Amino acid sequence: MSAQTVHANCLVVGTHGILVRGRSGSGKSELTDLLIEAAGVKGNLGVLVADDRVYLSSLDGQLLARAPETIxxxxxxxxxxxxxxxxxxAAKIDLLVDLKPESAIERHPDSALGCEKMDGVPVPVCTCPENRPLESMRLxxxxxRELFPGVPDYI
Structure with missing residues (x-):
């Protein structure tokens, strides 16, 4: 099991591992902090795995994330x-949140979720606007809800 390093954040809300990816200054840490706080306000687990750099690896068809020891x-x-x-x-990744400039996001996409292979594992992708944490949290x-119907809202 070899790990690749990505410029991203990782957190767990409830039972869901979320990887937040975006360029420097796109609001990854602010969104991560808001999601953790929102989960806690609802009485759910909200906890950081890694901020800024994340080690990713695959194991038994699942994408796993962990923080470099130094951070x-x-x-x-x-x-x-x-x-x-x-x-x-560490956390199993259930959703990749891709922060992009608002101009790069379709208002009415054909599909609400994309898919990207990371370390050979297909991962659902939610594209969200940079530096718009409340709008991103809603998305x-x-x-x-789409990925896990019937599971409580953790945020």
Whole structure:
């Protein structure tokens, strides 16, 4: 099992592992923090796995994510610095959130979810606008509802 490093964040809300990918300054950490907080407000698990860099590997047809040891339990809060936070060692990824410029996102796409192979594992993709965390959280909630019908909303 070899790991590849990606520029992304990873978190768990409820029972769902989410990988948040985007360019520098696209709002990955802000969205991650908001999702963790939203899960907690609803009385659900919301916890960081990794901020900024994530090791990905596949095992038995599942995509797994973990933090590099040097940044485990740390999150950047822009304007404040790097802070310690509750974290998990690893997570199975259920959804890739791809942050893109709003101009690159279709208003009415043919399919709400895309799919991307990561380390040979197909992963559902939800495309969200950069630096629009509330709008992104709404899109993520609807994506999770589509992927896991009948499962409670964790955010």
């Amino acid at each position: 485990s339990g740390l999150m950047e809060v822009r304007g404040r610095g790097v802070v310690k936070t509750l974290s998990m060692a 993520i909630r609807w994506s999770l």
